[in-house]
Amino acid sequence: MKRLNSLALLGAGLAAGIGGSFLYSGYWPEAQPAIAAEQHDHGAAESEAPGHDHADHDHTGQATQPGKSDREILYYRNPMGSPDTSPVPKKDSMGMDYIPVYADEADEKPNDAGHDHQAEDGHAGMDRDSMDHEHHDRGDQSDESDKSSDAGGEREILYYRNPMGLPDTSPVPKKDSMGMDYIPVYADEAEDGDTVKVSLDKIQRSGVKTEKVGRKALSRQVRGVGTVEHDESTISVVTVRSDGYIEDLFVDRRGQHVKAGEPMFRFYSSQIQLAQVDLLVSLRSRSRTGSDREVEGAIQKLRNLDVPQSRIDEVIETKKNPRTLDWPAPATGHVMSKNVLKGQFVEAGDELFRIANTDHVWVVAEVAEADIGEVAVGTPATVILRAFPNKPHEGKVTFVYPHMTNMQTRTVPVRIELPNPDGEMLPGMYADVVFHVGAEAPDVVAVPDDSVIDSGARTVVLIAKGEGRFQPREVTLGRRGEDYVEILKGVSEGEEVVTSATFLIDSESKLKAALQAFDRDETQEGMAKDGKGEGCPKRE
Incomplete structure (x- = not known):
């Protein structure tokens, strides 16, 4: 009997000890279903909160999104973004579940899916929560970049290029060996073949x-070097149209200035003598017959011999035949050349003198072959004589020569006509010419x-x-x-x-x-x- 009482006391003591330990630890076997229900209600409240994506867990422990249990899973990827995939559910070395990649989400960024799954894993420890928080930040940055790039509408992605600049592209999203995402190249950012x-x-x-x-x-300046030359239209040649002798010279040196009508030499010609005699005979015949035909013929003969009109009038008025003729200067200017001496016999057509007027001169400039295409008639030009560098003369191009005169320098002559009233521009002077090309062009x-x-x-x-x-x-x-x-x-x-x-x-x-x-x-x-x-x- 005593033995039975001892066993009863021992069993009661053991029961009391076990009950005390359960009370002390906060765990009671009969209350376990209630605690699980409370945890389930708390998780449901979190999943129903706005803006929170929560995924239920199936019996395998893998996360599945509500209403998408029938979606096709292509593979499972590493939750830390490493280039590692698995065809079946799997955990990494830290115990984190691999993230499922669905067929309709294959083009989305892996960071986004990783963020969603990591946000659902509330049962992970403190170390895992800190890593999830870092991965969540990376996912948010990726989302913001995608939103900023798509703000103007859907942009067409041509391909994905290697993030390190290597010559490797992919038509679909991809990661390199270091786990870095390939960078999308959009249609509006693609470089042309020659860019x-x-x-x-x-x-x-x-x-x-x-x-x-x-x-x-x-408008630019084309420069050339030129020289002052005589205006060829003002040059006169002194010659006679009959043979004769130079009995005297009134202009006997080159460079001498003469005026038009001023006598240059005294000339004797037998042909002029005979023509004057014919004029006198025709005058006497007209007094008898009253006909001017012979008189007009004799006058025309003298004109053909280039006898001045003043000598013809003198013969008609005086009815005399002068032996010599003082030959007048045909124009005003300077004697450029003198080819006659006193007492010399000359033949018809011989050049005796050459006279040039310097009141108007030419400046002929040499323009380089590369620039001649831009210089035309009418182009403004500034002429600066080297003798008078502070006195520029303004003019225009009046003529472009149709040939290249100097084959060694490959230049084309261009002419500028300038007035020279004071005679300071002397033929032969050097001049620097500046052509103002395009000054009047649109x-x-x-x-x-x-x-x-x-x-x-x-x-x-x-x-x-x-x-x-x-x-x-x-x-x-x-x-x-x-x-x-x-x-x-x-x-x-x-x-x-x-x-x-x-x-x-x-x-x-x-x-x-x-x-x-x-x-x-x-x-x-x-x-x-x-x-x-x-x-x-x-x-x-």
Whole structure:
């Protein structure tokens, strides 16, 4: 009996101890369903809160979104963004569930899905919560960049390029070996085949400058060297139309100034003597017959011998036959040449004197072959004599010679006519001539001289497209002005051209063209090897 009482007391003590331990730990077996229900109600309240995406858990422990249990799962990806996938549910080394990737979400950013799943895993520990918070921040930044890029509407993605700039592209979202997302290339950002991109840092260091293309009045100065010459229209030659003798000289030196009508030499000619006799005979015959026919014939004979009208009138009035004739100067000017001496016998047609008037002179300038196309009749010109550098003379081009006179210097003569009332411009003087080309021409589309790259084979300017993108474009040049050149074809008004550091960008463009040519060669070689049209991957 005592033994039974001892066993009863021992069982009661054990029961009391077990009950005390449960009360002390806060856990009671019968209350466990109520606690689970309370936790389930708390989770449901969180899932119903606005703006909170909560995913239920199925019996496998994997997260599934409400109402989407029938969606097709393509694969499971690493929750930390590493390039690791699994065809079945899986956990990583930290115990985090791999995130399912659905067929209708394959184009979405992995960070977004990772964010949703990590937000649902409330049962993770403190270390896992901190990592989820960092991943959540990265997902938000990615969402903001996507929203900012799509603010103007849906943008077409052409392909995805390697984030490290390697020559590798993908038609679908992809990660590289370091887990970095490939960068989408949109249709409105894609570079043309002939567009080159230069980093902004290199642009700043190189001092690249641009200027908008506009219309300008192209006026420039074409320079030439000329000489003062006689106006050929004022040169006179003194000659006789009959044989005779020079009995006396009144102008006996070169350079002597003479006036029109002033006697130059005394001339005896038997032919003039006979013509004067015929005139006297016809005058006496007219007094008997009253006919002027013979008189008019005799007068015309004297005129044919270039006898001055003053001598004919003298014979008619005096009825005498003078033996010699004082030959008058035909024009006012300076004697350029003298080819006669006193007492000399001369024949009809011999040049005795040459007289030139210097009241009006020519300046004949030599213009280079490269500039002659812009100099025309009417082009304003400034003539500066080297003897009088502070007294410029303004004139216009009156004639462009139709031939090149100097084959060694490859120049074309151009004539400017200038008045010379004071006679300071002497024939033979050197003069510097400045032609003002295009001063009266209309405005044209022009670019700075520094923006033109002339390789000899073609002429190119660089068009700035913004964000470090430049396009080499071939152009056709027209007239040149001061620091600007006309563009006939290739560039439109309003576009921007590069005006400095053009050779840096041009070298980048040539490098890109060489790489593209190398890629084409590799592709053709690959196609020739496999015979299936599959070449090397296209380089960006």
